[in-house]
Structure formats: C-alpha cells, structure tokens
Amino acid sequence: MTYLRPKFRHPELPKNKLGYSVDKYEGALSTLCAGCGHDSISAGIIQAAFELNIEPHKLAKLSGIGCSSKTPAYFLSNSHGFNSVHGRMPSVATGAAMANRDLTYFGVSGDGDTASIGMGQFVHVVRRNLNMTYIVMNNGCYGLTKGQDSATADRGSKNKSGEVNLFQSIDLASLAIELGATFVAQSFSGDKSQLVPLIKAAMSHPGFAFINVISPCVTFNNNLGSTKSYDFVREHVEATATIDFVPEMKEITANYEKGSSKEVKLHDGSYIQLKKLAEGWDPLDRLSAMNAVQNARAKNEILTGLLYMNPNSVDLHELIETSNKPLNSLKKSDLCPGSEALKAVNAGLR
Amino acid sequence: MAGKKDKVNDFVVRFANVNGTGSASANFLFTKAIFRMGIPVTPKNIFPSNIQGLPTWYEVRVSEKGYLGRREGIDLLVAVNPQSMMNDVKSVRTGGYFLYDSSKKLHAEYIREDINYIGIPLMQMCNEAYSDARQRQLFKNIIYVGALAALLDIEFSVLEGLLADQFKGKEKLIPMNVKALQMGVDYIHKNFKYPLEIRLERRDLIGDAIMIDGNSACGLGAVYAGATVVAWYPITPSTSVVEAFGNYADEFRVDKETGKNNVAIIQAEDELAAIGMVIGANWNGARSFTATSGPGLSLMNEFLGLAYFAEVPAVLVDVQRSGPSTGMPTRTQQSDVLEAAYASHGDTKHVLLFPSTPKECFDMMADSFDFAELLQTPVILMTDLDLGMNDHISQPFAWDDKREYNRGKVLNAADLEKIEKFGRYLDVDGDGITYRTYPGTHPTKGSFFTRGTSRDEYATYTEDSDAYHRNMDRLIKKWNTAKEIVSPPQVYQEKNNSKNGILFFGTSQYAAEEAMDLLKEEKVIVDAIRIRAFPFNKTVEDFINSHDKIFVIEQNRDAQMKSLLMIELGINPEKLISVLNYDGLPITAENIIKQITGNLNHKFKILDAKN
Numbered sequence: 004m005t006y007l008r009p010k011f012r013h014p015e016l017p018k019n020k021l022g023y024s025v026d027k028y029e030g031a032l033s034t035l036c037a038g039c040g041h042d043s044i045s046a047g048i049i050q051a052a053f054e055l056n057i058e059p060h061k062l063a064k065l066s067g068i069g070c071s072s073k074t075p076a077y078f079l080s081n082s083h084g085f086n087s088v089h090g091r092m093p094s095v096a097t098g099a100a101m102a103n104r105d106l107t108y109f110g111v112s113g114d115g116d117t118a119s120i121g122m123g124q125f126v127h128v129v130r131r132n133l134n135m136t137y138i139v140m141n142n143g144c145y146g147l148t149k150g151q152d153s154a155t156a157d158r159g160s161k162n163k164s165g166e167v168n169l170f171q172s173i174d175l176a177s178l179a180i181e182l183g184a185t186f187v188a189q190s191f192s193g194d195k196s197q198l199v200p201l202i203k204a205a206m207s208h209p210g211f212a213f214i215n216v217i218s219p220c221v222t223f224n225n226n227l228g229s230t231k232s233y234d235f236v237r238e239h240v241e242a243t244a245t246i247d248f249v250p251e252m253k254e255i256t257a258n259y260e261k262g263s264s265k266e267v268k269l270h271d272g273s274y275i276q277l278k279k280l281a282e283g284w285d286p287l288d289r290l291s292a293m294n295a296v297q298n299a300r301a302k303n304e305i306l307t308g309l310l311y312m313n314p315n316s317v318d319l320h321e322l323i324e325t326s327n328k329p330l331n332s333l334k335k336s337d338l339c340p341g342s343e344a345l346k347a348v349n350a351g352l353r
Numbered sequence: 354m355a356g357k358k359d360k361v362n363d364f365v366v367r368f369a370n371v372n373g374t375g376s377a378s379a380n381f382l383f384t385k386a387i388f389r390m391g392i393p394v395t396p397k398n399i400f401p402s403n404i405q406g407l408p409t410w411y412e413v414r415v416s417e418k419g420y421l422g423r424r425e426g427i428d429l430l431v432a433v434n435p436q437s438m439m440n441d442v443k444s445v446r447t448g449g450y451f452l453y454d455s456s457k458k459l460h461a462e463y464i465r466e467d468i469n470y471i472g473i474p475l476m477q478m479c480n481e482a483y484s485d486a487r488q489r490q491l492f493k494n495i496i497y498v499g500a501l502a503a504l505l506d507i508e509f510s511v512l513e514g515l516l517a518d519q520f521k522g523k524e525k526l527i528p529m530n531v532k533a534l535q536m537g538v539d540y541i542h543k544n545f546k547y548p549l550e551i552r553l554e555r556r557d558l559i560g561d562a563i564m565i566d567g568n569s570a571c572g573l574g575a576v577y578a579g580a581t582v583v584a585w586y587p588i589t590p591s592t593s594v595v596e597a598f599g600n601y602a603d604e605f606r607v608d609k610e611t612g613k614n615n616v617a618i619i620q621a622e623d624e625l626a627a628i629g630m631v632i633g634a635n636w637n638g639a640r641s642f643t644a645t646s647g648p649g650l651s652l653m654n655e656f657l658g659l660a661y662f663a664e665v666p667a668v669l670v671d672v673q674r675s676g677p678s679t680g681m682p683t684r685t686q687q688s689d690v691l692e693a694a695y696a697s698h699g700d701t702k703h704v705l706l707f708p709s710t711p712k713e714c715f716d717m718m719a720d721s722f723d724f725a726e727l728l729q730t731p732v733i734l735m736t737d738l739d740l741g742m743n744d745h746i747s748q749p750f751a752w753d754d755k756r757e758y759n760r761g762k763v764l765n766a767a768d769l770e771k772i773e774k775f776g777r778y779l780d781v782d783g784d785g786i787t788y789r790t791y792p793g794t795h796p797t798k799g800s801f802f803t804r805g806t807s808r809d810e811y812a813t814y815t816e817d818s819d820a821y822h823r824n825m826d827r828l829i830k831k832w833n834t835a836k837e838i839v840s841p842p843q844v845y846q847e848k849n850n851s852k853n854g855i856l857f858f859g860t861s862q863y864a865a866e867e868a869m870d871l872l873k874e875e876k877v878i879v880d881a882i883r884i885r886a887f888p889f890n891k892t893v894e895d896f897i898n899s900h901d902k903i904f905v906i907e908q909n910r911d912a913q914m915k916s917l918l919m920i921e922l923g924i925n926p927e928k929l930i931s932v933l934n935y936d937g938l939p940i941t942a943e944n945i946i947k948q949i950t951g952n953l954n955h956k957f958k959i960l961d962a963k964n
Contacts, residue, residue: 060800063637063792076802076814083792085636086804087629088659094584094626098633098641099792101582101617106637106793124629127622326613330581331638331791333615335758338579340605342752348573349749352563353389 030078040192040218051202067092071113071140090121093128103329108135114155134318142220143231150223161228185316186212200248210316243308244277362417364428364551373405379494395421408437422863492533499537567740570711572597574718582641584630590738591672594644624649638791642668658697666725672741684937685738688909705887709862711747726761769798777812785831839886857906858884867942
C-alpha cells in the first residue's frame with residue numbers, strides 16, 4: 004500500500020453537473036490491505052456519487068465496526084461520517100434519517116456487522132423501509148480479528164488455516180427479499196461496470212436499497228477451497244442481466260430481442276435499463292426473484308445484478324407521515340405549544 | 354392511638370382489587386374527589402406484573418398537613434379480592450375498618466376482635482341491578498365508592514362533577530354511574546352509622562395545584578422542549594412516558610396545513626436500537642430522546658459510552674424499578690444510580706437529573722435537552738416507578754414563552770466561512786466544550802467523522818498517546834464545566850442549624866420532609882439538602898463538609914448515592930450514614946425516623962405512641 008497520495012489532479016479532469024471533478028468525492032487514504040475488495044467498492048461509491056451529481060455534504064455516510072465499516076473514511080470526505088458501534092449502524096442511520104429527510108443516507112456494513120451481531124437491527128431496518136442505501140462488503144470472514152469464519156461463510160468453505168465451515172451460511176440477499184426489502188441487488192467487488200450502476204440505482208431508490216457485494220479478503224479468505232476467494236467468485240458469478248443506470252428518460256436506441264430487455268422507471272424520472280435478462284426472471288416480481296436466487300444457489304452460482312425492486316416503494320417517512328420539512332429544521336414556533344396551551348393542560352388536571 | 358379528633362383528613366384507605374376489573378378508574382374517582390375537596394391526598398398503585406387476575410392494591414393517604422409520602426398503617430381497607438383477603442384483614446390497624454363484600458358470609462378466620470367490619474352485599478346488589486356481566490363487575494367498584502362517600506363524608510356533588518368530566522362526550526353513561534354511587538350511599542345510610550370518625554372535611558389546601566403522574570409530565574416536557582425524534586422499546590414502568598408524548602404530540606404537533614406530523618416516533622426492536630436512533634437523530638441536529646427502565650439501561654451501555662466519547666447529545670428517561678435483573682418490575686426503587694452514572698466500559702461519566710415531582714419532571718425534561726446539547730453528552734433523567742406511574746399533587750406546569758432552546762455550540766455555514774480550519778474536538782473556549790456541525794451544513798467546510806475510536810482535535814483517527822490523553826483530560830474539563838450548568842441542589846436552610854444533616858433525592862423527598870417535621874416536633878433538628886443532579890456541585894460538597902454526620906436517604910440496598918458521594922467528593926465513609934429502603938414500596942417517614950433516631954440513640958416518642 005502507498006502512504007502518500009499526491010494532491011495534484013489533472014486540470015482537465017472531467018467535471019459533473021455541479022462542476023465537481025471526481026477528486027471532490029474522494030476520501031482519506033485507505034489503510035486496508037493492498038488488493039482488498041473493499042477498496043474497489045469504495046472506488047465504485049466515489050464514481051457513483053460523482054456521476055449522480057450528489058452534493059457531497061448532502062450525504063451522510065454511516066457504518067458499524069469492522070474492516071468494511073472503516074471504508075467511509077476512504078470516500079466522500081466532504082460528507083459527515085459516523086462510525087458507530089458493532090452491528091448498530093441501522094439504528095443510528097434510522098435516527099439520522101428521521102432527523103433530516105433531505106439528505107442521502109449511505110450505510111456500509113460487513114458480513115459480521117450485519118449477519119451476526121447486527122442481524123436484529125438489519126432485519127428491522129429492512130422492515131421499516133428506511134430511505135437509505137445499505138451495502139454489505141461481504142468477505143465471509145472477520146478480517147480485523149484475523150480471519151474467523153463469519154455467518155455468511157458457505158458450508159464446506161475452507162478458510163486459510165484449512166478448517167472447513169460446518170454451518171449453514173446466511174444468504175443476506177435472499178433474506179432481504181424475504182423481509183420485504185424494496186430494492187435488492189448483489190454484486191462482486193471485481194465487477195465495477197456492474198457495481199457502479201447498481202449503486203447509482205440504489206441511491207436513487209426511495210426506500211431501503213440493499214446491495215450485497217462479495218468482496219474477497221485477500222489476506223484471510225482468498226485461499227483454495229474458499230467460496231469467497233477471487234478465483235472462486237469469478238468462476239461462479241452469474242449475472243441476472245447487464246445493467247445501466249440512465250439518469251433521465253431518453254430514447255432507447257439499442258434493439259434487443261423481445262423479452263430480453265427491461266426498463267424500470269424510478270420516481271425521479273431516472274430509470275434502470277436491464278439487458279440480456281436471465282430466463283424466467285422478472286426484477287419487479289418478488290417470487291421470480293426469490294426463485295432465481297434459490298435456483299442459482301442450488302447450482303452453486305452467485306447471482307449478481309439487480310435481483311428485485313419495487314418501484315412503488317413507500318419509505319418510513321411516508322409511512323409515519325412526518326413533516327415534509329426536515330424535523331431538524333423546525334423551530335420553537337413549530338414545536339413548542341406555548342404557555343397558553345399549558346394553562347389549558349393544567350386546567351384539565353384539576 | 355391518636356384521638357378521634359386527629360382523624361379528620363388524616364388517614365389511609367387501601368383498596369384490595371383484582372387486576373383488570375376496572376377498579377383503577379373507580380379508585381381514581383375516590384382520590385380525585387378528595388383532591389377537589391381541597392384536601393392533600395396521595396395515591397399509590399401497588400400492582401402486579403400481570404394483565405388480569407392477580408391481586409392489586411391502591412393505597413390512598415389523606416393528610417391535612419400535606420404529607421404526601423406513603424404511610425404505614427391502614428385505617429380502612431376496601432376488600433374486593435378474596436384471593437388476598439387474609440393478608441388484607443391482617444393489614445388493618447387496631448381500631449380500623451374492614452369494608453367487604455357481604456354477599457357471602459365472612460368466614461370466621463377473617464374475624465379480628467380489634468377491628469370494625471362494614472359488610473356491603475356488593476355482588477348481590479349488582480346482580481339484582483344489572484344483567485350484563487361486565488356491568489356487574491364495573492359498577493361494583495362504583496358502588497363501593499358511593500359507600501365510601503357516605504362513610505367518609507365525600508361531597509356527592511364533587512363525585513357528580515368528576516363523572517361529568519370523565520364522560521364528556523359520552524353523557525349517557527353519567528346517570529348509570531350516578532345511580533351506582535347512590536346505591537352505595539343508600540346502603541350505608543340504611544345500615545350503618547355514618548360518617549366514621551375517620552372522615553373528610555372540605556379545606557382550601559390545594560390552591561392551583563394539579564394532579565398528574567410523572568411519566569405524563571416527562572412526555573409533556575419533551576413536547577415543550579422541542580423533541581422531534583423519539584425512539585423507544587416498551588418496558589414497565591417507562592412505557593407511559595412515550596405514550597403520553599405521543600398523545601400530546603397528536604394534540605400539539607400535527608401541522609395544520611398539511612396534516613403531517615412534526616415528530617417521528619419509532620418503536621424500536623430493542624433498547625439498543627432505541628438509543629442508537631436517539632444518538633443518530635441528535636447527531637443530525639434533532640432533539641431526540643428515549644425512555645426506559647433498568648434492564649433497558651443495561652442494554653444501552655455500549656451506546657452511552659459512544660455518545661460520551663464521540664460527544665453526541667442524547668436524552669434518556671430512566672423510570673427506575675426494583676432490580677436486579679427482572680427484579681420486581683412493577684415495584685419502585687432508586688437502584689440504577691451507579692449504573693447510570695458510569696454506564697459503559699472505559700472511563701465514562703454521565704449527567705444525571707433527579708426529579709421529585711411531576712412539575713420537576715416537566716422542567717427537568719425540558720432542561721435535559723438544553724444540558725445535553727450544551728454539554729454534547731447524554732443526560733439521564735432518573736425518575737422512578739413511584740413518581741412515574743402514580744398520580745401526585747404537583748405545582749402546575751409553567752412555561753416562559755421567552756425561553757429559547759439552547760442548542761449549544763453549533764456552527765452554521767456562515768460561521769464556518771469565517772474560520773480557517775474547523776476542529777471538531779478543538780477546545781477553543783477553554784471550557785472543554787468544543788464546536789460541532791450538523792451534516793449538510795457547508796459544501797466544503799465542517800464535515801467530520803464521528804467515531805468511538807480515539808481521534809485528534811480535528812476528528813482524525815489516531816492512536817497517538819498524547820492525543821488520546823489530551824482528549825480524556827478535556828472531557829474531564831467539560832465535566833467540571835457541567836457542575837455549574839446542571840440543576841443545583843435544594844438546600845433547606847440558609848445557615849446550618851445542626852451538626853447533622855440529611856441528604857436525599859427523587860421521590861424520597863416526600864417522606865424525608867415529613868420525617869424532618871416529625872423530628873423537629875421532638876426537638877431533633879437536622880439540616881437537609883436534596884440532590885437534583887450529578888455531577889455534584891460545590892454546594893453539595895460544602896453541605897457535607899460543614900456537618901458531622903450526613904444521613905443519606907435512598908431507596909436501594911447498596912447505598913448507591915452514598916458510594917457516588919464517596920467516589921466523586923472523596924468523603925470519609927464513616928461520616929455518611931445510610932438510611933435505606935428496598936422493599937419495592939415507596940419509603941415512609943416512619944422508616945426514616947426509626948433509622949435516624951436509632952443511630953442518634955434518641956427515643957422517639959411519637960413513634961412509640963403510634964406503635
């Protein structure tokens with residue numbers, strides 16, 4: 004790994020609609036191992052935020068504890084970040100999102116942070132359809148404590164010291180669909196061309212958007228026999244479709260065979276274009292998504308791409324009918340009933 | 354025994370009911386009638402952790418002198434629960450009264466020679482008057498209230514007025530209830546001598562006071578303080594804090610134009626999530642709180658450490674109940690003091706506030722948001738089941754419309770433009786309190802990373818020993834600043850009158866003040882101080898240092914407040930004498946006097962006379 008990054012940027016770096024070049028979206032230098040899949044995902048997040056023209060300070064990034072949860076320091080340094088406690092990012096994100104509905108919330112977690120210690124909070128944030136993007140950087144092991152199996156390690160997978168995992172793995176994408184998540188995707192840290200449009204689509208989705216990204220641990224889980232190694236994942240990845248995120252409707256020029264392409268319109272006018280759709284899979288149909296994921300698992304394949312989305316998602320703010328104005332912007336005049344009202348309260352208590 | 358004359362407006366009535374039979378509203382009718390007759394009265398619910406079927410008691414003390422603590426010794430017992438009747442008979446003081454349902458003959462084993470029996474065939478009367486089973490059950494309660502009205506001289510018009518208030522909008526229910534009351538009155542008039550020597554006389558001792566429970570007062574205080582995000586997990590005895598908040602929010606926080614809510618109330622999956630949400634919301638610039646009890650506080654420990662170290666405001670109401678573990682979940686105690694003061698691993702300390710009355714619940718709830726944001730740290734409001742769930746006579750709530758929310762040191766975009774480099778943990782003012790920014794404030798300035806790991810003054814992660822040390826020392830500087838910000842103690846005398854002092858907090862106030870009065874009648878003078886906050890300020894330290902002996906009155910086994918005083922102020926343990934109560938019931942003046950006079954080798958005449 005490098006310890007220094009030059010501050011110089013090419014003056015003609017392309018700029019987005021806000022006039023920012025991509026360096027405005029970068030973060031501190033990563034302290035993860037060289038070749039860590041997580042760094043590729045961070046790069047994907049930077050690219051997605053840049054391409055989506057997000058004001059960096061209008062995004063809040065939150066995480067739990069673990070290697071993956073360190074990454075928010077490595078992207079979007081003009082955003083406020085919150086590295087909370089192990090497995091508890093969803094609750095902190097929920098409180099933050101309730102306080103200000105106008106920001107974009109971006110959560111990063113790991114397989115230990117989500118599938119073990121944070122399982123309770125994960126399933127409940129899904130249920131509530133909190134308007135946030137939730138990425139799990141999934142490497143099947145505990146990196147920071149030197150490679151113990153996590154709950155997403157596949158049964159039969161071998162870790163670096165040659166031990167075989169005896170227990171069933173938790174498939175987070177299936178679980179999210181089962182729990183009623185309104186956007187579920189799966190990807191691989193080595194496939195940036197798929198990851199970036201998925202992150203963009205997730206960030207544009209008005210509700211809980213979950214992306215499970217297989218992200219090999221080069222140090223502790225990249226060995227022969229591991230089902231989360233680069234080699235194994237590359238060999239077993241099966242994409243549902245190719246995906247493009249299109250910021251606004253424009254004429255579709257390419258011609259595909261009928262039934263092999265699909266456009267999913269998002270609430271803000273942008274849409275997702277899916278091409279070369281897998282057979283028998285409809286991303287808007289929860290049952291077909293569940294089938295597709297289970298069929299892939301049965302064949303030992305890792306199904307990637309958009310798995311399921313509900314374009315009619317109703318997020319938590321809408322469900323509990325909170326004010327359109329961010330709650331943290333309300334003033335005393337909006338919030339305090341005042342002394343006259345209190346006199347009436349007192350009178351009712353005599 | 355005290356003479357007959359003393360029994361006007363000075364007695365205890367205890368109702369022995371079956372949980373879930375509608376007795377609560379009838380019993381409250383009884384209490385509220387006495388309150389409306391201008392006489393000080395204090396009710397205590399002694400209830401089981403159960404929805405239906407187990408014994409539950411409601412104890413009402415009437416005290417012309419205004420003593421609002423619990424008192425031992427039952428003058429009149431209303432027995433409508435066969436399950437607990439044997440113990441109920443035993444609990445009546447010699448010469449007292451036992452009112453029972455005489456529909457069936459009372460078995461000989463319930464007969465005591467030294468008490469008086471008032472049999473009313475409640476069940477029989479109900480069966481004759483009503484055909485519906487639920488009505489039979491509900492009106493049985495109203496009939497005994499009617500009987501008590503005759504026996505104790507409750508003004509009938511006051512009861513009618515209360516029913517009119519209670520059934521506003523459902524007026525057709527009023528005559529049925531009045532009829533049931535009248536049935537009770539008539540039965541007494543026909544069959545017994547009335548009123549009893551324990552009886553009521555109208556007074557004007559209530560003034561403009563109100564009657565409310567502490568949990569509702571906390572909920573209302575949070576509405577006034579501008580709380581907008583509330584996250585919680587149901588747990589007795591704190592549940593009604595958020596329920597009350599929700600009800601007041603329905604009244605005061607619905608936007609008139611849009612019909613949308615100026616509040617978000619989230620029922621969390623557990624207490625960990627509840628406090629996590631509170632921290633997230635406060636971090637993002639909303640005022641947010643949660644309410645819980647001991648077990649929930651235990652679960653929140655990790656997050657409280659994060660909020661302390663990352664310096665995120667948070668407000669938490671701990672309605673204490675009897676621990677440890679699940680303990681006695683429906684009984685009161687002050688046993689979370691140490692748990693709350695030092696919640697979480699590592700070196701942590703938290704600001705605690707100790708309200709004694711509903712008015713103080715309201716005020717301190719509002720103050721706690723100011724303190725939390727001023728100090729950028731969690732503030733825990735330490736109430737208890739007695740204060741939270743029982744109705745109390747209280748000074749009316751007051752709000753100064755000129756009062757502004759003190760949001761503490763928060764920089765906006767214009768502020769950030771003026772400074773060269775923003776240091777989230779840089780102590781610019783020298784008081785240990787640094788400046789923060791809300792997310793979304795400025796495109797390029799003011800963002801920082803909040804974390805539970807160590808960092809330098811600019812919020813950059815570091816494991817540098819000096820930076821860590823500097824930060825920990827600054828947090829202590831902030832703690833010392835807090836001493837002058839949090840609620841000062843209540844000192845009962847301008848200058849010391851005695852070598853001995855008593856120190857108490859929270860709901861022990863009622864019994865402690867009564868004990869002081871009774872001791873004074875015996876020429877045993879003690880000075881007094883009521884702690885209202887932790888950290889302790891100089892006044893607390895001076896009070897202890899200027900007395901030879903301090904009786905520390907508290908409702909737990911392990912003398913937790915005493916420990917806290919010893920640890921934080923370095924007080925010699927021998928100087929602090931514990932006066933403890935930990936049976937799950939609110940402490941009584943009698944109990945305090947016994948422990949104090951025992952220590953002082955003083956033979957207490959009033960107590961001896963009573964026993």
